[in-house]
Amino acid sequence: MNVKKVLLVEDYPTLQIILPDCVKVVFGRDVVVLVAGTLRDAEATFYRHANELDFILMDTSLGKGVTTFDFVSRISKIFKQPIVAISTDELHRKKMVELGCTHECQKSELREFLEGWKK
Numbered sequence: 001m002n003v004k005k006v007l008l009v010e011d012y013p014t015l016q017i018i019l020p021d022c023v024k025v026v027f028g029r030d031v032v033v034l035v036a037g038t039l040r041d042a043e044a045t046f047y048r049h050a051n052e053l054d055f056i057l058m059d060t061s062l063g064k065g066v067t068t069f070d071f072v073s074r075i076s077k078i079f080k081q082p083i084v085a086i087s088t089d090e091l092h093r094k095k096m097v098e099l100g101c102t103h104e105c106q107k108s109e110l111r112e113f114l115e116g117w118k119k
Contacts, residue, residue: 001118003027003054008035009042009071010086011062019057019086019110026114039066046075055082057110058101060092067092069099076100082117086110 006023010016020033034049036042039062046056056079058068076083076099085096085104093104105113 001027001054003031005032005034005049005052005054007042007045007049007053007056007058008033009056009058009062009068010035011037011059013037015107019107022111023057023114026111026118038062039068039071042068042071046079050075050079053079053081055084057084057086058096059107060085060087060089060096069095072096072101073099084113 008016008019008023010019016035016037020035023033024031034045036045046053058072060069061067072083072085082103083101085093085101086107087093087096088106088108097104
């Protein structure tokens with residue numbers, strides 16, 4: 001898979017640094033990882049770059065009761081590339097798959113997941 005641009009939807013500041021590095025370790029340093037920390041940022045970034053994205057990594061909960069459930073339901077109808085639900089909450093990941101995510105994994109297993117996917 002030739003990955004050039006990825007959208008990461010993640011509200012936790014430390015993971016906003018760690019997860020893009022994980023993507024770049026697997027797919028190369030030239031990959032652009034667009035990070036959105038809020039639902040509003042995620043929507044704006046998605047609609048601005050949808051035609052350029054190779055896949056989306058999406059947390060299920062963005063704090064203060066905000067989830068990405070409705071967002072994934074909407075974009076999965078128009079975005080035909082992979083959308084990966086990343087969460088420590090198994091029930092949230094399963095719900096995201098029901099709503100349109102094509103894959104799911106725990107954040108702690110993301111590198112391993114991406115390496116398997118790359119093959």
